[in-house]
Amino acid sequence: MADQASALGRVLRQAGGQEILDVLAERLSGADLTTLLLEVTRRRAGALAPADVLRRYGHDRFVAPARVPFRRLRRAEDAVLSAMPESVELITLAPVTPLGTHSAVGPVDQNKVVSTIRNSEVAADPTNALALEAALRRRASPDVVRLATLQRVVRAQHFEGAAHYAHFTLFALVTAGRDTGDLAFERQHTAEHLAILADAVRACGVKAPEARVTVLDERFDRVAAGLDAVPDPGRESGRGYYTGLCYKIHADGVEVGDGGFVDWTARLLGNRKERLLISALGIDRLAT
The missing domain is CATH 3.30.930.10 (Bira Bifunctional Protein; Domain 2)
Structure with a gap:
């Protein structure tokens, strides 16, 4: 939990402070937040090359196939x-x-x-x-x-x-x-x-x-x-x-x-x- 709080503090400092989190979590409607995050995701996905996707596939535990046959x-x-x-x-x-x-x-x-x-x-x-x-x-x-x-x-x-x-x-x-x-x-x-x-x-x-x-x-x-x-x-x-x-x-x-x-x-x-x-x-x- 301490590591998570430390990471969040670091991100907020880079993003402009606590107010950014308050706006995203409390002031935007669900639909508006979705619109914003969809654009962020679209831009991030657009910057990826096939080699980047393969590299992530090889290291991300969430996407690896099941170990059980x-x-x-x-x-x-x-x-x-x-x-x-x-x-x-x-x-x-x-x-x-x-x-x-x-x-x-x-x-x-x-x-x-x-x-x-x-x-x-x-x-x-x-x-x-x-x-x-x-x-x-x-x-x-x-x-x-x-x-x-x-x-x-x-x-x-x-x-x-x-x-x-x-x-x-x-x-x-x-x-x-x-x-x-x-x-x-x-x-x-x-x-x-x-x-x-x-x-x-x-x-x-x-x-x-x-x-x-x-x-x-x-x-x-x-x-x-x-x-x-x-x-x-x-x-x-x-x-x-x-x-x-x-x-x-x-x-x-x-x-x-x-x-x-x-x-x-x-x-x-x-x-x-x-x-x-x-x-x-x-x-x-x-x-x-």
């Missing part, structure tokens, strides 16, 4: 999809989402997302976009919404180690509905998600996937008690992101999935009775 990745995708019950609707998401999808809907720092100059951002987590779609459907109908997708996503934060990539494929599953009392929604759909995730992991060749559940609110002890899962009270990640209860999925000791309850549809629709359960599996990890 295509056929192996595709087999894992097909295996996961084969485990989906008919009650879950599979949809194809756009590769970009509205600006703020990850930071305003879910508590993710905007710097971890690849933002575009057209008031959008590259998908970094398909559960956020599925939440938007689920909210629209919940607004139109009282029915429970079950959606799933496979999506190649990009994340901007840098991780060390060969097991981490700037882009990777996630399978995502969301269930949206209304609080029906007595934690009935939570008990039914947590068990449903964990069963689907276990079937998907087994379809990839893992004999005994393991769910590890963390209770974040003591009222959810009843939910956890009815699950085929191992208690994981010491988990630190996800606190502040999930509400009530969250879980991780392990395959042969390797973490391959994550999920839990979030308040996204409640905030999107302005209704505290709305409930949303999200889950995801890392396809690249399952493929390897």
Whole structure:
């Protein structure tokens, strides 16, 4: 964070000071900012030679091909999809989402997302976009919404180690509905998600996937008690992101999935009775 602040200060000094940032961030309309940035990008692209593009391709971690072989990745995708019950609707998401999808809907720092100059951002987590779609459907109908997708996503934060990539494929599953009392929604759909995730992991060749559940609110002890899962009270990640209860999925000791309850549809629709359960599996990890 200190490095980022230092870099920003240097840029502002070259550009003419803090007022430049204030104008771009606060005073220009979204359309006017897009017009300005499109021209900047057009000029920068116009100054590039083919050799410059090739040089960037060879060094930019965001644009390199996946390290997992295509056929192996595709087999894992097909295996996961084969485990989906008919009650879950599979949809194809756009590769970009509205600006703020990850930071305003879910508590993710905007710097971890690849933002575009057209008031959008590259998908970094398909559960956020599925939440938007689920909210629209919940607004139109009282029915429970079950959606799933496979999506190649990009994340901007840098991780060390060969097991981490700037882009990777996630399978995502969301269930949206209304609080029906007595934690009935939570008990039914947590068990449903964990069963689907276990079937998907087994379809990839893992004999005994393991769910590890963390209770974040003591009222959810009843939910956890009815699950085929191992208690994981010491988990630190996800606190502040999930509400009530969250879980991780392990395959042969390797973490391959994550999920839990979030308040996204409640905030999107302005209704505290709305409930949303999200889950995801890392396809690249399952493929390897």
